[in-house]
Amino acid sequence: MTGVSLLTYADRFGGGMAGLRQLLDGPFRHFAGVHILPFFVPYDGADTGFDPVDHTAVDPRLGSWDDVRRLAGNREVTADLIVNHVSASSAEFTDWLARGEQSPYDGMFLTYDRVFPDGGREAEITAFYRPRPGLPFTPYRGGDGRRRLVWTTFMPTQVDLDVSHPAAWDYLRGVLTALRDGGVTTVRLDAVGYAVKTPGSDSFMTEHTLAFVRDVADLVRQSGMRVLVEVHAHYSQQLAIAPLVDLVYDFALAPLMLHSLGTGTVDRLAHWFDIRPVNAVTVLDTHDGIGIIDAGPAGETAGLIDHSEMAAIFDRAAEATSGHSQLASVIPAWMSLPHQINATYFSVLGGEVDTYLLARAVQFFLPGEPQVYYVGLLGGLDDTELFARTGQGRDVNRHFYTAGEIETAMASEVTRGVLELVRLRSAHPAFAGEFAFRVLTGSALELSWRNGADSAVLAVDVASRTFRIDATGMPPMSRPARTES
Structure with a gap:
């Protein structure tokens, strides 16, 4: 794919697969690809589809695999392979809870004692990196009355897979077969950085994780699809993982643009342009917020910006959003700052059209494959009402657009400007050069x-x-x- 892709939920931009295809075949036809965020059963679970009960089925409220194949008829389609966890309501987990060792899924889920067979010390347990407050375990009771501590890195209802066990690999193979047969051409490995737990480390993007990435990337390629890896981490991790896969994200660009615009300097951007991987999906915004950790330091290892510069970005965002980004952004366990800003990129830039289009222009001119989030395409500001209803910070950047709102946005200066950049990057022959x-x-x-x-x-x-x-x-x-x- 040499053009620009769109990142979107099917239900929040088009109301379903058919509506999404109508938009992509019509006013947004210049997008060469679309990454459809989890559309599996259910698409509207506790983590908006990232907690699949059935990872192999399209939620019928959105459409069918035939609809996905129609979308793939004239564009790239990216979908998620959620490698770290499944829903606690999945058939596999509920069968294991009920039947224990008699279940064909015995061994598929990670329990406390699989990582710490001899028990874990406080220092070992608290060393694990978790992007949420608290410890990554949830107690469950099996059908035989036995109590188990199951790893739940993200939410209590998202149970972690034991990716060292054959049952987990059989599960992943089944999902990949469904994706391939459904017309998906690129697979994003979601939450892969958390998939391997290694005592004695923070278990995030270790050498064991990289070995797992190699193996699962081979599995995806054997299925005839490209591999995109999602890792929010120190920039050196992106450099390390880029040679192993087809695509990585350039998550550092977004905070570095905010740093440059806030300080009026370009030295940090220029340094990143010198060393960034070229096989990158370039983004300013995603469904997860604006990752600041991606440009910052890791322990004693220097980042592209330092801790005080990270804090300054959060402060400027809070000022631009009248303090709302501070309310919506979560500070992970053992951290002093959030790892991302929960706000739209347009809101963090104070709704300034010229500044926003400048940032998009830089994004679109970098090597790689530019991707635009649907809220960013439509110039969305923070959905504070949705956040107030759900209490989920990331919902400020996950608005449900009506047909009327999309039509209004298409006439706006922001959307017209972004689409002009999309057409330029997609069609101009210069971008096939040096x-x-x-x-x-x-x-x-x-x-x-x-x-x-x-x-x-x-x-x-x-x-x-x-x-x-x-x-x-x-x-x-x-x-x-x-x-x-």
Whole structure:
């Protein structure tokens, strides 16, 4: 895929698979691909589909596998392989709870004693990294009355798989077969960084995790699909995992753009452009919020920005959102800062159209495969009402759009500007050529693509928050708009 992809929920943008396809075949036809966030049974569980009861079935309220195959007829389709956990209501887990060792799924789920057969000391247990407050265990009682402590890294109803056991691998193979047969072309390994628990470490993206990624990536490729890995972590982890898979996320770009726009400097961006993996899906926003941890330090290991600079990004976000981002963002166990900002990217930039389109222009000019989140495409601000109803911080960035709201957004300056960038990146021949960048001043950068006689050049100044695009065969695009002499 050389164009731009859309990241969306089927129910929140189109109302289902058929409505989503209508939008992608119509006003949003310039997107070369779509990543449909979990559409399995149920798509609206406690973690909005990331807690599948049946990972092999399309929720009939959204459509069917035939609908997914129709979507895949003229575009890339990405879907999630949730490798770390399943729902506590899944047939596999409930059968194991009821039947224990007689269940064919015995060994599929990770229990406390599988990791600590001789018991765990306090220091070992508290060393595990968890993106939520508290410890990663939930007590369950089996049909024989036996009490078990089951690993639940994310939520009590999301039970972790024991990825070292053949039963878990059989389960993953079955899901991959369903995805492939359903028309999916790229598989995202969700939450893979948490899948392997290694006593004596924080168990996040260890050497054992990398070995698991190699194995599961081979399994995906054997099924004829590409592999995208999702890891929110120190940037060195992205560099380490990039050679093992087809695609990684450039999660560092989003916080580095916020740092640059907040400080009027481009040195940190330029350094990242020098070392970032090129096989990256470039993002500014996702369904999970804006990851700041991805640019920060890890323990004694320096980051692309330091701890105080991370804190400053959170402070500026709080100011731009009138303090709401502080309410919505969760501080993980043993941490002093959240690992992400729960807010829309447009809200964090104060709803400033020119600044927002500048950030998108930089995203679209970087090597890799740009991806736009549906809320970002429509210029969405924080959905504080949804957050107030659910209490889930990430819901501020997960609005349910009506047909009327989509139509209104399509006429907005933000959506028209983003779609212009989508068309440029998708269609201009320069982007099939060579990329280069250079620092113009302490606050300005130039990013360029050249392919024979074709070129596309982006000049940005983060201090004045202005940019200009000059592409062969097209009139210049600049923000703020200027009258050419």
